[in-house]
Amino acid sequence: MAATPQGFLTTTLQKAVNWARTRSMWPATFGLACCAIEMMATGAAHNDLARFGMEVFRASPRQADLMIVAGRVSQKMAPVLRQVYDQMPDPKWVISMGACASTGGMFNNYALVQGVDQVVPVDIYVPGCPPGPQSLMHGILTLHEKIRSGEIVR
Amino acid sequence: MSNPPDIVTGDAEAPAFGAPQAPPLAPVDEARRRTHELWLSGTESPGDMGRFTSEGAQEMLAEEAPAILAEQMGRLVGDDYTAGFAPSSGDTQIINMGPQHPATHGVLRLHLELDGETIRRAKPIIGYLHTGMEKTAEALTYVQGATNVTRMDYMSPFFNELCYSLAVERLAGIQVPPRAQAIRVLMTELNRVASHLLWIATQGLDVGALSMMLYGWRERELFLAFFEKTTGLRMNHDYIRPGGVAADLPDGWEDDIAGILAKVPAGIADYAALLDDNPIFKERTVGVGVITADECRAFGVTGPILRAAGVAWDLRRAFPYSGIEQYRFDIPVGSGGDVYDRYRVRMEEMRQSLRLVEQVAAAMPSGDYRSDDLKVTPPPRARLDQSMEALIHHFKLFTEGFRVPPGEVYQAVESPRGELGMYLVSRGGAKPWRLHVRGPSFASVHSADPVLGDVDR
Amino acid sequence: MTGAAFDAGTPAGAVLAALAERFAAAQFADSRGDPVVRVAPADLVPLATAARETGLTTFIDLCAVDYLSRPEGRFEVVVHLLSMEARLRLRILVAVPGDDPRVPSLTGVFPGANFYEREAYDLFGIRFDGHPDLTRLLLPDDWEGHPLRKDHPVGSVPVQFRALEEEP
Secondary structure, eight states: OOSSOOOHHHHHHHHHHHHHHHHTOOEEOOBOSHHHHHHHHHHSSSSOGGGGTOOOOBSSGGGOSEEEEESOOBTTTHHHHHHHHHHSOSSOEEEEESHHHHHOTTOOSTTBOSOGGGTSOOSEEEOSSSOOHHHHHHHHHHHHHHHHHTSSOO | OOOOOOOBOSOOOOOOSOOOOOOOOOOOOOOOOOBOOOOOOOOOOGGGSOOOOTTOOOOOOTTTHHHHHHHHHTTOBOSSTTTTOOOSSTTOEEEEEOSSOTTTSSSOEEEEEEETTEEEEEEEEOOTTOOOHHHHHTTSOTTTHHHHHTTTSTTOHHHHHHHHHHHHHHHHTOOOOHHHHHHHHHHHHHHHHHHHHHHHHHHHHHHTOHHHHHHHHHHHHHHHHHHHHHHSOSSOOOOEETTEESSOOOTTHHHHHHHHHHHHHHHHHHHHHHHTTOHHHHHHHTTSSOOOHHHHHHHTOOTHHHHHTTOOOOHHHHSOOTTGGGSOOOOOBOSSOSHHHHHHHHHHHHHHHHHHHHHHHHTOOOSOSBOOOTTTSOOOGGGGGTOHHHHHHHHHHHHTOOOOOSEEEEEEEEETTEEEEEEEEEOSSSSOSEEEEEOHHHHHHHTHHHHGGGOOO | OOGGGGOTTSHHHHHHHHHHHHOTTSEEEEETTEEEEEEOGGGHHHHHHHHHHTTOOEEEEEEEEEOSSOTTOSEEEEEEEEETTTTEEEEEEEEEOSSSOEEEOOTTTOTTHHHHHHHHHHHHOOEEETOTTOOOSSSOTTOOSOTTSTTSOOOOOOOOOGGGSOOO
16 A cells, blocks of 8 residues: 555545455454353354454455454464454454553463563453453444544555 | 154163174274465555554554465365375265364364265364463463363353363362352253354254254343352453352342243243254254264263163263252153264253252252351451451452472363363462363264264265 | 261272272271372272272373472372262272382273373373373473472563563
């Protein structure tokens, strides 16, 4: 996106593209531990992700835009995480959900990667142990805002 | 498709002596997996990496990426994901399932040898969620220990806390007042229903009854709202601690429980009506995944799987804890040991747990919600403003913790998944010398090798 | 479980009495109400087989403990068995020396010991002779070290507060 000449048509197009990208951003299933339960609760009827077009958690990363890393990533799982991220086509975003994904959480030990940003680039960190559905949705909507405003460029 | 057996409830006796033993399994000769470095494709160029956020959060810089990733990727599996797991005959094929897979529910990896749609052999590979909790437990005091343990089985956190607290109390000789015991039974039985609702939601999702996913979560929200009101959190509560519980039940809890008891049984009846006699559900679950009682014993599989196999074994009846013996409940027992029986057993367990909740709520004793042993219990927070001794007492308890006399103990509770046990060794300090958690699902995953031998879609 | 476990009149007591009779060299004791028996490594498999035959048919758990310095031996392998009919839990303790820790494998007696022994090998480095596939279970295959040993650090990472760092 760096070298395109900016004009009225391209800016409008860019805004339209950004708007479209936020409107049905499909998450990839990467639920690992407790945060996965709250992620499922966010997708369930009470806190409905379908109103954002996101209730379809794609099993295949090839069809997904967003990877919500929900849970603690162990040393054995880190290469798998990276591989799934690599398999996602551009544009793609990553939300690190929960304390364990963001920083290793309360498990500051040999077994866990201390923050998935050691392995994949992260756009949004959602704190909590586990973050409730409202927190996760706030994180998702913040990501949408960042994409629409052009702060995150893909 | 065989006739589904009935569920027997009531005070069925555990089987008598002289049951036949399971023969030991033939050892499986597996070579170790090859590992080699994976060629990294698709690493972004610097411009596309995303900007630094204003909060100064750590971002992975493009230059640092190859070094870190090379270290991580050195441990990646080879391109041949199932190396070392060779097919036994020419007709079968080997498939790697997981660890990222919608149906494994968590990070389980399976090497499957398939003959058409029948699984001939399955080798589970675990460790993708190893968190080092036992090592962390040695670094936390007994006061802090429940925060660590509660995250182990995240679908039923109260049970982890209860098992840990009971183990510590047994080792330290702490008496828990009756109200605390009743609150513990109340919360754990509510958790059992919430956990089983999650199970039926995900089971329905796997089998194809997609609407069950939404129904299960709908009822679960009632429980989680009550948990949040009582403990402050929807999950991973750190509420049941050695000495009692962290706080008393909130005002109006009777109305909340009455609301749950009014709504949830009707929901369970709906799900039973939806699935019990559903031909598609039955075709996918009857006769599938049979595990016999002897195999259960040989592998240490307990809980609903053992009860569906015909053994009326429930730790709440055999080794009662926390005053649960004063309440009446039935133990559902199946006879076929297949998935359908396990489904019926868990549905009935939900009804029995609600029955327990009703009794506990009706007979809740008054009194303290935690032990009055000052070595274990912090002073009431209001006193911290008034008394220096109370402040010091509070400080010492939350920094150093309390000491437990040397010894060892094994304590087990009946979690929704089976026997959850903790082996606690103390050498007289304020932190455990060794905490080993005997998780019920460890045995179930392990026994998947003989179990999946005749899965037939 | 209380001291009544050793009363030979109860089913639990009968099982324990039968075992004690067959294994005179083993030390039976009581630990906070639980029956405990300490055996030498060579007697582990015969004792487990006898326990299974006398009614302790359910294999519950196998774990290890690192006591660092202890006259009997640095490590301890702890086996928990259960008899549902007799309502009896038995804990078997085996002391294992620190250098070259080896114990016979229980997989021939209880197939369920397979994963538990692999976990003990993975986290403590105790070898189980006769185990069909003694490889790491929880940690990556090429991990070095045995984390639950007491001389292995927790492995914590110091927390970085980048906001306080000076700009270079």
